Amino acid sequence: MNSLDYRIGLDIGTNSIGWSVIEVTENENKTRFNKVGIVDHGVRMFSRAEHPKTGASLAAPRRLARSSRRRLNRKSGRKEAVRKLLILKEVIGEQELNALYPLSANSIDVWNIRLDALDRMLTRAEWSRLLIHLVQKRGFKSNRKSDRKDDETGKVLTNISANEELLSSYRTVGEMWMKDPKFSVLGRRRNTMGEYLFNVSRDALKDEINRLFVYQQQFGSPYASNELLEEYLKIWEHQLPFASGNDILNKVGLCTFEQQEKRIPKATYTFQY
Known part of the structure; x- marks a missing residue:
C-alpha cells in the first residue's frame, strides 16, 4: 500500500532562496516515489551581503x-x-x-x-x-592547482x-x-x-x-x-602544510545522533534526506 508524504526543494542563492513543496507517494519499502502535485512554492528575496556600488563583500x-x-x-x-x-x-x-x-x-x-x-x-x-x-x-x-x-x-x-x-x-x-x-x-x-x-x-x-x-x-x-x-x-x-587525508578527518566532529560516527557534509544527499 502506498502512503502520502511531502518533499521540500530549496534553491539557495546569494540574495534569494527559492522553495517548493510537493506531495509524493511512496511504496511500503520506500524504494519508489511518485509525484502527486505541487503543494506550494515561492521565493524569499533579501539584500546581498556586499556594497551596492562596488560589489565588494561586506566581510x-x-x-x-x-x-x-x-x-x-x-x-x-x-x-x-x-x-x-x-x-x-x-x-x-x-x-x-x-x-x-x-x-x-x-x-x-x-x-x-x-x-x-x-x-x-x-x-x-x-x-x-x-x-x-x-x-x-x-x-x-x-599555490593554485589550476592556471586560472x-x-x-x-x-x-x-x-x-x-x-x-x-x-x-x-x-x-x-x-x-x-x-x-x-x-x-x-x-x-x-x-x-x-x-x-x-x-x-x-x-x-x-x-x-x-x-x-x-x-x-x-x-x-x-x-x-x-x-x-x-x-x-x-x-x-617553512610553510604550514595543506590539510589532507587524516588531517582533514581529524577535524571532523562526531554526529549528534550517531555519536560513534563522523559528521557528513551538509551538501551530501544523505544529509539532506
Whole structure:
C-alpha cells in the first residue's frame, strides 16, 4: 500500500532562496516515489551581503585584517626562530644581538649591508642583521592547482616576469633594487597599496640567499657555514602544510545522533534526506 508524504526543494542563492513543496507517494519499502502535485512554492528575496556600488563583500575588511594579522605573526615567528638559530650557532651572542635593536642613528642601513655582502666580508653583527632582514620577505609563490588567474594574480605575475628580465643584469634581487633606476628613483624598497612593482618570485630570493652565503664563504667569513645555510633555509621556507587525508578527518566532529560516527557534509544527499 502506498502512503502520502511531502518533499521540500530549496534553491539557495546569494540574495534569494527559492522553495517548493510537493506531495509524493511512496511504496511500503520506500524504494519508489511518485509525484502527486505541487503543494506550494515561492521565493524569499533579501539584500546581498556586499556594497551596492562596488560589489565588494561586506566581510572583506575583516578577512583582510585577519590575513594581515596572520602574515605578521608568521613573519614575527620566523624572525624569532632566526634569532635563536644565530645564538645557537654562535654567530652572535644573545646580549650583543639584543643590543643591536632598536638601531641607532649611526647604524648602517641594512639595504647597504645587503649590497656590501657581495663585495666584502661582513662583521657578525652585520651578517646577523642581514639574515634577520632577509627572513621577513619571501617573494611570490603560487599555490593554485589550476592556471586560472584573477586580476591581482595577473598583475603580480606580469611584474615578476618584467623583474626577472632585469635581474639577469644583476647578481641578486637586492642589488637590482638598489641600483636599477626603475627602483632607485622611488626612494623606497617596498610596494605601496595596490602596487606590484617590487614583486619577485620566491626562487629569486632563495637564490640570493644562497649567493650571499657563497660570497661570504669566499671572503673567508666564519659565520656563513653550509650547516647554517641549511638550517636558515628551513626557517625561511617553512610553510604550514595543506590539510589532507587524516588531517582533514581529524577535524571532523562526531554526529549528534550517531555519536560513534563522523559528521557528513551538509551538501551530501544523505544529509539532506
